[in-house]
Amino acid sequence: MKNGFRQSMAWLHTWTGLLVGWLLLLIFMAGTASYYREEISRWMRPELPRSSVSSEVAAERALTFLQHKAPQAESWNVTLPDPRNPAMRMFWRNPESMVKPPVEGEKRRRGGGRFGDATVDPGTGEEVAARETRGGDFFYRLHFDLHYIPVYWARYLVGFCAMFMLVAIITGVITHKKIFKDFFTFRKDKGLRSWLDFHNVSAVMALPYHAMITYTGIVTLMFMYLPWGVNVAYPKDEDAFFSEAFARLADIDTPSEGRAAALPIQQLLDAARAEWKGAQVGGFTLYHPGAANAVIDVYQRDGKRLSVDTPSLRYDAVSGALIEASPLSGGATQTRGVMYGLHLARFADWGLRALFFVSGLIGCLMVASGVVLWAVKERPKHAKSGKIGFGLRLVDALNIGAVAGLPIAFAAYFWGNRLLPVQMAERADAEVNVFFYAWAAALLAAFIWPKRLMWAWQLYLGAAMFMLIPVINALTTHAHLGVTLRTGDWVLAGFDLMMLAFGAVLAYCALRMQRWQPALSAAEKKKRQAAAAAAARAQESANVEANA
Structure with missing residues (x-):
């Protein structure tokens, strides 16, 4: 723990964010996708009709x-x-x-x-x-049930991460005394300073959303986390409590x-x-x-x-x-219902839902830039000793596998929906397995070689997989862009277009990562400046001797 209140908050902000950052990224990405779970489900079942009665x-x-x-x-x-x-x-x-x-x-x-x-x-x-599929409901359940893990423990783990996220938000606000000034500040190609600016901007840009979605997420499961009052008042019939409390x-x-x-x-x-x-x-x-x-x-x-x-x-x-x-709800029930409704955003029309979705994406960028920032800050310390420690190598691998690997898993899930046999037994479970197999492969590759080129390769792969989704859709179904754009089916057409947009963004990030050069440390800059000055003096001496 550091001396001073703000330093203590900075320390707490760093470690609460880092320890659960990779799982939080999964929760944020799956939760953000859940805003369009009905649309995702419809795309993943192209046989569904488009009736209007x-x-x-x-x-x-x-x-x-x-x-x-x-x-x-x-x-x-x-x-x-x-x-x-x-x-x-x-x-x-x-x-x-x-x-x-x-x-x-x-x-x-x-x-x-x-x-x-x-x-x-x-x-x-x-x-x-x-076809049998879990569609968008998979992402909805994933962001609080985590899959493969017993539901009871998964929800406790998600609640633990949400509490850490709430602490990270509060301590982040305390740490940045010039938080609103930081919102308008981004210094490009400045190494650590650029990563810090990007993290600040992504955090402040949707700060009310981040606080709301984290707190209301905890509220949605509050009776699981704090069941004692219900157990005392309704020791033999919890269903009666929920019927009375939730009208x-x-x-x-x-x-x-x-x-x-x-x-x-x-x-x-x-x-x-x-x-x-x-x-x-x-x-x-x-x-x-x-x-x-x-x-x-x-x-x-x-x-x-x-x-x-x-x-x-x-x-x-x-x-x-x-x-x-x-029955009419009481004040406490109405408050809980509103908070739950804010978290799910079922009330939102297309414009407000899009705003929630964009805010969720910004939240993903905030979490991703936070875990990457820790590695960027630590790397100069390890460079001085000439050896990369286990902790930094572990964080590098997890960063690549989560930040660059999760998009691969999301795209693989949609590929599985189109490429797995339609009549396959347990087809919905097979699609989910494709998601986790792809993510596991990305994580394994990151642990084997946690280098900068691995970042670029995985981002390029994710870009290609997203951009090929509309192509695979056109080859396997009759609900492709050539049909949906002509008939005005903007749910299916919008999905394909968003896949192209995500692919383009990932390709740009991969290109930037491929060309990125880490900023020089102050000592390295002085060393190179001294070498350049010595070379200039030597050249000047040579020129004088030649002229003599």
């Missing part, structure tokens, strides 16, 4: 499909299409009597056969035979009774919209379909609401009578 028509076709697909199910859940997700997603729960024990030697289905799901074209009401409707657990025809779904959706004064319906859950005591829960669509908690209404599906509405 009213929610009433889509709901009627969903019920028709479910009546044929799962007529004996205990409940049906339908997510209606919206501008970001044009297909309908539906789930159903079968009664326990229908669940068959697994055949010996056969892999048990997820959910044990109790649950079913389907993706349906709202325009035709037919199931879509789309949710309780699940229906009564058995079905008799048979009766439900009201037309359009009438029930119209009643919900009237109750919400015109707000759109996002989906519904029908309990005991076809029974005399059938009940339907109608959910409001995520839209302009800042809070992640959306209202819901429960109707008698046979008579249409309103049974109950989700």
Whole structure:
């Protein structure tokens, strides 16, 4: 620990940032991609239709499909299409009597056969035979579940990193007493000074976003990190706490009774919209379909609401009578819902979502430049001794493998989506494995040879892989730029164009890294100046002798 408050904060800022910097970069990159997880999922399932029908028509076709697909199910859940997700997603729960024990030697289905799901074209009401993939949901889960690691430990690890990130932000503000002046200062080709300026600019440019996304990220998992209050108040039924605290409707657990025809779904959706004064319906859950005591829960669509908690209404599906509405939230619940909503940004329109995305990219640059800056500062100390220590070599390898290697992994994930066989078993898991295999290869190469050229090679590889994604897309699907630009499908076209843009940026970074020469230390500058002066004096003496 250094003497003096600001020096102590600088020391704390350096080490809290460095110790979790590489994992934070993964979290930031995956979280930033999650702002467009619906669009990524749609690109990764090019078979999905681009239908445009009213929610009433889509709901009627969903019920028709479910009546044929799962007529004996205990409940049906339908997510209606919206501008970001044009297909309908539906789930159903079968009664326990229908669940068959697994055949010996056969892999048990997820959910044990109790649950079913389907993706349906709202325009035709037919199931879509789309490729199996986790799509953008993989990045969303990755940024707080980390994959391969038990969820419980992964979320604690992410929370630990988030706390370190929050400390790094606060100490960074304290350390830089001229923080706003630093925002307008960037000295090019000045070695360590340039890296420090870049780190300062990327930190200050989106500082409110960085503080908000870090703090709200911790809030999203606060009941996991601080469960004791819930355990004391609800020792035997935590679900009751979440139903009461988050203003949710309780699940229906009564058995079905008799048979009766439900009201037309359009009438029930119209009643919900009237109750919400015109707000759109996002989906519904029908309990005991076809029974005399059938009940339907109608959910409001995520839209302009800042809070992640959306209202819901429960109707008698046979008579249409309103049974109950989700209770009003208290102040604490509303605050938590707003913070959660800020973190997810589901409320954002295209412009605000783009601003969140750019701010996330700036956060990635801030973390990346921070871990690189430590290595740049340490290298002159090791140069004096003429030996690169283990710590610096380790940081160099991790920097290359994370900063340059992660883009390779992201691009490989999209390559896997297009190149793996469509009917491949466990295809979604295979795509995820491609991501981690590519990242592991980049890390291994960095550890074998953590040199400047390895930076350039990996950045060039990432650039090539991103720029080839639209080409591979054109060779393997009919949803390529030649079609999407002509038909105005800007979700798919925008994805391909962004891949080209990311590739171009990585290629520029690779070129800069290839041509970059480290700045000379003060001692080396003096040594070269003395040598140049001696050479000049020798040349002058030679000229005098020649003239004599």
